[in-house]
Structure formats: structure tokens, C-alpha cells
Amino acid sequence: MRKSINAEQVLTSRRNVLRGTALAGAAALTGGVAQASLLPRHAPAVSAGTRRPPIIKVEAGPDAMADAAPADLSGLERVRQELVDPPFAPEHEQVASGPPKIVEIEMVTHERLMTVDEDTGASIWALTYNGSVPGPLIIVHQDDYVELTLRNPVESAMEHNIDFHASTGALGGGALTHIYPGEETVLRWKATKAGCFTYHCAPGGAMIPYHVCHGMNGAIMVLPRDGLKDAEGNPLRYDSIAYLGEQDYYLPRDGNGDFRFYDTAGDDYADSLEAMATLVPTHQVFNGAVGALTGANALKARVGETVLMVHNSCNVDSRPHLIGGHGNYVWETSFTDPPLTGVETWFVRGGCAAAAMYTFEQPGVYAYVNHNLIIAALKGATAHFVVEGPWNNDLMEQVVAPRSFQG
Incomplete structure (x- = not known):
């Protein structure tokens, strides 16, 4: 007779499986130096016979933090930032009003089946923050505090966490945010550096590139409190933000060369590692899929509008170029540092986010x-970008339409 299994038993079983598989191979990145575990402090005990994840050295992990005096932030204003789907940006001030604030945000990890290319039927079980590839753009000001509530739904198949390249300490928050299905955590950190920065999931070992290459990355923009400026200190303002995430996918193929389909998240793990080891992406796209920002999904602007293009590239180098335009400030x-000016093609390093500002001068x-x-x-x-507005013949003019000629 089958025994009934309750939800807590299912969750405990899933956690035990995750400990034995999701972090396998982390020693390749950490060297296996023992000090603080990659597991959360209060994670349930690992069942007998289950491999424990490798452990790494952390100078000031959760145990060390327990002895530190808590920061007194009682006088700071708390504001809640509602995150939105890419390519859009959340509501924000370009110049900070008042002293630093505690900016509260929430993100939920979602493992969802996404179509990468409709023409070929290529799909992936994307690992995401808030359901999008890339994860949502976060915008704060220098010296603000970011207070993130991160949740991992009970129906998830995997452990997740988050590493903020903009933060200082504890693996970018990665050591303090490991959550299994059914868990949540709250992390607060001070945004001391101004710029655009990547964030991504980093569970450990081979699971780090696996999660990154399945879409689990995004960007945070930390604005100077007095806003963006040129090299002479003059203020620079934008009318809108276009947020682009460059994502490299390594989709496994079958013996006929067709892309494989998998029933649930994580089923492709072994096949994906084999494909990733080639270092040759099957797809390298903006915002999660081929055509995500073209055709009916194209970005919109008008002549005279200044757009700040925020480009995140968590894993691969990129060379953005706006055909027919420029990076007025990059x-x-x-x-x-002062911005570069008049740039034709700029460089986004793998593991970075960058910003480029351009004012459109022609429609098209x-x-x-x-x-x-x-x-x-x-x-x-x-x-x-589909840009509307009047054409300026002084900037460009077709002097003679195409016609035949006698050679």
C-alpha cells in the first residue's frame, strides 16, 4: 500500500536532491577550501548518503556577521521600487532628492519554458528573476541601500541566489542569499559605486554558468546622486531608457541536428554542460529570444528624444553599434569617470553592464x-529602434534614386 506524502516531505526530499546535484563540481571554482558552506545557515540537514556541496572560504560569512553590530538605519526613508519587465525601466529620479534612502525591491525566481527561436522551434527552460530574460533593471542612487526580498517558489526544481557586482562583500551577496524551493531571504547592501553593473545567479561550480546561460542575470544602475554629467560637469539628462540584455544560449541538439526538448527545468543539465563546453553559442540574442526587440516588439522613439541604452552582458563580450547613430556619451x-564621446562602436565586457546616450536626429x-x-x-x-519625426535633408539626402546606367 502506498504511503501518503505531504508537501513538507516533498520539499525536504527535493532539497536533499538539490544538495547532491545542483552544486556538484563547485570545487573547480573554489578550490574546495573549507571555511563557510555554500548552504544557507538554516538549511535542513542533508540526508544520509547525499553528497554535500563543496565549501568555500568566506572571510565574513553569516556566522561572523552575527557578532557585528547592526547598522543604525532608523533615520533613513524607505521607498519601494516596483520593478518592470525589460526593455523598460522602473520609475526613478535622475537626480536624487534628499539624503540616501533604503530602496525596497522584490524578486521571485521563476523557472519557465521559453521559445528562443520560433522558426526552428528552439526552446529552453529559462531560469529567471521575475520571469524575464534579462532580469528586471534596478535603479538606485549612490549611497542608497538596496533591500532585496528574494523568493524561490516551492514548485521550483533548483536552488537559486544572487550576486550583485555593484555590492561589496560576501560574494556580492551570493553567500548570503542561497534559497531552496519554498524559501525566501532578505539582503541589504549599500550602493557605494556609481555605474551600471551585472547581477546573476551563482549557486556554485558548474551550476554558475548553467544558470547564467539559462538567462538568470540582469543589471542594476547606480546613478550619481547629482545625476549624469559630461567631462566638464554639465548635467546630462535622458528622456527614456532602453534596457537590453545580451544572452548567450547553448542549446543541445539530437543526432539529427534538431534542438532537443525537455519536459522540466534541469532535465537538460548534462546535455547543456556538454554544449556549453564548446564555448560556441547556438544563439546570442537580446532580451531572451530571436526577434524580442524587432518587428512588432521594436523599441520606439522620436526625433529629438534622448535615449539611455543600458546594455547588460553577463557572460560574453559585446560590441554594441547603433546603425545610423552613435554613442554621444558612453x-x-x-x-x-568622464564619459567617452562620439563613439561609433563601444565595448561591453563579459560580466559588465554599460550605458550609452544618444539623441535621435532622423526618423527611420x-x-x-x-x-x-x-x-x-x-x-x-x-x-x-523605430524613430518617428521629420526628415532632415541636411544630414542625409538621396541625390539620385537607383537607376540603370551604361558602363
Whole structure:
């Protein structure tokens, strides 16, 4: 006779499986130096016979933090930022009003089946923050505190966490945010550096690139409190933000060369590691899928509108280029340094986010591409801006329409 199993038993069993599989191979990245576990402090005990994850050295992990005096933030204003889906940005001030604040945000990890390319039927069980690839753009000001509530639904198949490249300490928050299905955690950190930064999931070992290459990354923009400025200190303002995430996928194929389909998240783990080891993406796209920002999904602007293009590339180098336009001001690394000006193609390092500002001067369709044009044309890294407004013949004019000629 089958015994009945309650939800808590299912959850405990799933956690035990995760401990034995999700973090396997982490020693390759950590060297296996023992000090603090990758597991949360209060994670349930591992069942007999289950492999424990490798452990790593953390100078000031949760146990050390328990002895530290809590920061006195009682006088700071708390504000809640409602995150929105890419390519859009949350409501925010370009110049901070008042002293630093505690900015509260919430993110939920979702494991969802996504179509990568409708023409070929390629799909992936995407691992996401708030259901989107990339994860939502977060915007705060320098010296604000980011207070994140991170939740992992009970129906998830995997452990998740988050590493903020903008933060200081404890593996970017990664050591303090490991949550299993059915768990939540709250992390607070101070945004001391101004610029655009990547965040991503980093459970440990081979699971780090596996999660990143399944879409679990995004960007946070930390604005200077007095806003963006040019090299002379003059204020720079934008009318809108276009948030683009460049995602490399490594989708397994069957013996006929067709893309494989998997029933649930995590089923592709072994096949994906084999595909990822080639270092050759099957797709390299903006915002999760081929055509996510073209056609009916194209970005919109008007002549005279200044757009700040925030480009996140968690795993691969990129060379953004706006065909027919430029980077009037480009911050490749930090808002602390003066921006580059008049740039034709800028550079986004793998593991970085960057910002470029442009004021559109002509109507038409502008292609925003990775100017490795093989990646743009064959792998999918192309987005479109559809710009409306009057044409300026002084900037460009067709003097003679195409016609035949006698050679």
C-alpha cells in the first residue's frame, strides 16, 4: 500500500536532491577550501548518503556577521521600487532628492519554458528573476541601500541566489542569499559605486554558468546622486531608457541536428554542460529570444528624444553599434569617470553592464547590433529602434534614386 506524502516531505526530499546535484563540481571554482558552506545557515540537514556541496572560504560569512553590530538605519526613508519587465525601466529620479534612502525591491525566481527561436522551434527552460530574460533593471542612487526580498517558489526544481557586482562583500551577496524551493531571504547592501553593473545567479561550480546561460542575470544602475554629467560637469539628462540584455544560449541538439526538448527545468543539465563546453553559442540574442526587440516588439522613439541604452552582458563580450547613430556619451565601466564621446562602436565586457546616450536626429529604423555581425545576423543579437519625426535633408539626402546606367 502506498504511503501518503505531504508537501513538507516533498520539499525536504527535493532539497536533499538539490544538495547532491545542483552544486556538484563547485570545487573547480573554489578550490574546495573549507571555511563557510555554500548552504544557507538554516538549511535542513542533508540526508544520509547525499553528497554535500563543496565549501568555500568566506572571510565574513553569516556566522561572523552575527557578532557585528547592526547598522543604525532608523533615520533613513524607505521607498519601494516596483520593478518592470525589460526593455523598460522602473520609475526613478535622475537626480536624487534628499539624503540616501533604503530602496525596497522584490524578486521571485521563476523557472519557465521559453521559445528562443520560433522558426526552428528552439526552446529552453529559462531560469529567471521575475520571469524575464534579462532580469528586471534596478535603479538606485549612490549611497542608497538596496533591500532585496528574494523568493524561490516551492514548485521550483533548483536552488537559486544572487550576486550583485555593484555590492561589496560576501560574494556580492551570493553567500548570503542561497534559497531552496519554498524559501525566501532578505539582503541589504549599500550602493557605494556609481555605474551600471551585472547581477546573476551563482549557486556554485558548474551550476554558475548553467544558470547564467539559462538567462538568470540582469543589471542594476547606480546613478550619481547629482545625476549624469559630461567631462566638464554639465548635467546630462535622458528622456527614456532602453534596457537590453545580451544572452548567450547553448542549446543541445539530437543526432539529427534538431534542438532537443525537455519536459522540466534541469532535465537538460548534462546535455547543456556538454554544449556549453564548446564555448560556441547556438544563439546570442537580446532580451531572451530571436526577434524580442524587432518587428512588432521594436523599441520606439522620436526625433529629438534622448535615449539611455543600458546594455547588460553577463557572460560574453559585446560590441554594441547603433546603425545610423552613435554613442554621444558612453560609460563603459563607471559613472565616476568622464564619459567617452562620439563613439561609433563601444565595448561591453563579459560580466559588465554599460550605458550609452544618444539623441535621435532622423526618423527611420535603426538597428542596434552586436557589431560582430556574424553574431548579429546569424545568432540573433539585433534590436530595432523605430524613430518617428521629420526628415532632415541636411544630414542625409538621396541625390539620385537607383537607376540603370551604361558602363
